[in-house]
Amino acid sequence: MNKIKIAIQKSGRLNVDSLQILKDCGISIDNGKDQLKASSRNFPLEVFYLRNGDIPQYLRDGVVDIAIIGENVLIEKGNDISIVEKLGFSKCKVSLAIPKSANYNSVKDFQGKRIATSYPNTVDNYLSSKGVKADLHIITGSVEIAPNIGLADAICDIVSSGSTLFKNNLKEVEVMLTSEAVLAVSPKISPESTLLLDKLHFRIKSVLLARKSKYVLLNAPNDKLKEIIDLLPGMRSPTVLPLAKEGWSSVHTVINKDKFWEVIQELKEAGAEGILVCPIEKMVL
Numbered sequence: 001m002n003k004i005k006i007a008i009q010k011s012g013r014l015n016v017d018s019l020q021i022l023k024d025c026g027i028s029i030d031n032g033k034d035q036l037k038a039s040s041r042n043f044p045l046e047v048f049y050l051r052n053g054d055i056p057q058y059l060r061d062g063v064v065d066i067a068i069i070g071e072n073v074l075i076e077k078g079n080d081i082s083i084v085e086k087l088g089f090s091k092c093k094v095s096l097a098i099p100k101s102a103n104y105n106s107v108k109d110f111q112g113k114r115i116a117t118s119y120p121n122t123v124d125n126y127l128s129s130k131g132v133k134a135d136l137h138i139i140t141g142s143v144e145i146a147p148n149i150g151l152a153d154a155i156c157d158i159v160s161s162g163s164t165l166f167k168n169n170l171k172e173v174e175v176m177l178t179s180e181a182v183l184a185v186s187p188k189i190s191p192e193s194t195l196l197l198d199k200l201h202f203r204i205k206s207v208l209l210a211r212k213s214k215y216v217l218l219n220a221p222n223d224k225l226k227e228i229i230d231l232l233p234g235m236r237s238p239t240v241l242p243l244a245k246e247g248w249s250s251v252h253t254v255i256n257k258d259k260f261w262e263v264i265q266e267l268k269e270a271g272a273e274g275i276l277v278c279p280i281e282k283m284v285l
């Protein structure tokens with residue numbers, strides 16, 4: 001039987017969340033420690049544990065059919081590879097930073113400057129689009145230390161909380177791109193594997209939608225029902241059921257989890273009581 005081959009990061013920031021999303025899709029993987037390859041027991045899928053930075057080449061060569069990878073790495077090394085879905089985790093920026101004490105006016109300030117980075121193509125494309133030419137020093141780790149040891153005037157690296165920049169006395173001055181984990185597909189994927197990708201993609205979409213949504217139940221006096229329902233940004237129309245208590249109804253709906261906090265106060269003020277917010281495991285539209 002044909003199996004779809006997926007690459008995920010062997011160890012590092014993407015590993016746990018990548019395995020979790022497969023698990024949430026109902027895919028069980030026999031996951032031995034230090035394994036480089038594993039199979040699923042209940043989905044025709046083989047997992048290859050690889051380094052994030054090596055995955056674009058494996059996709060290009062068709063060694064794997066699909067991969068979960070940082071979008072920033074694809075932009076740096078695999079602009080020719082398509083993204084099937086953004087996965088909503090490992091969110092970060094790729095930014096240019098300079099010493100805190102340095103003045104900064106515009107991106108033109110990088111003209112002729114030494115920039116340490118692990119993302120040379122990204123920096124080069126960004127600066128070229130602004131008509132700026134800098135001197136790039138490619139290093140693979142601990143990039144933020146470079147200005148402090150006199151190796152560079154500036155750096156380009158991943159920024160998330162900003163604490164690494166802060167610890168190294170640097171300030172972010174240009175955000176070149178934002179990134180998150182993505183599901184990417186090999187240009188060489190076969191028609192048989194594309195059918196399996198479609199099945200997996202369907203499951204991933206329902207998991208992502210469920211992660212973004214909450215099931216809300218509340219009690220409302222019937223004379224306030226219209227006002228309360230108007231406040232709820234639901235999927236379609238909420239379900240309204242009579243309560244045993246005369247003149248009251250129970251309202252059920254699904255809302256975006258971030259929207260809930262925007263409306264909770266207004267719901268209470270409008271007369272809603274006993275508001276329950278529950279997680280949703282899977283959601284298919």
Ligand SMILES: Nc1ncnc2c1ncn2[C@@H]1O[C@H](COP(=O)(O)OP(=O)(O)OP(=O)(O)O)[C@@H](O)[C@H]1O
Binds near residue numbers: 052069091181
């Ligand atoms: N501080 C961070 N916050 C959020 N996401 C991050 C952060 N650092 C990295 N990432 C994202 O996670 C991906 C993997 O980062 P990680 O540091 O685990 O691996 P790596 O050293 O870049 O790769 P490799 O697997 O090749 O050793 C990055 O490409 C980026 O998309």
Ligand SMILES: O=P(O)(O)OC[C@H]1O[C@H](OP(=O)(O)OP(=O)(O)O)[C@H](O)[C@@H]1O
Binds near residue numbers: 013
């Ligand atoms: O803005 P922050 O929240 O501080 O995150 C940014 C840091 O995180 C990443 O390093 P990581 O911890 O993955 O170490 P690595 O360089 O060994 O990959 C990245 O290379 C930055 O140095």
Ligand SMILES: [Mg+2]
């Ligand atoms: Mg890292």
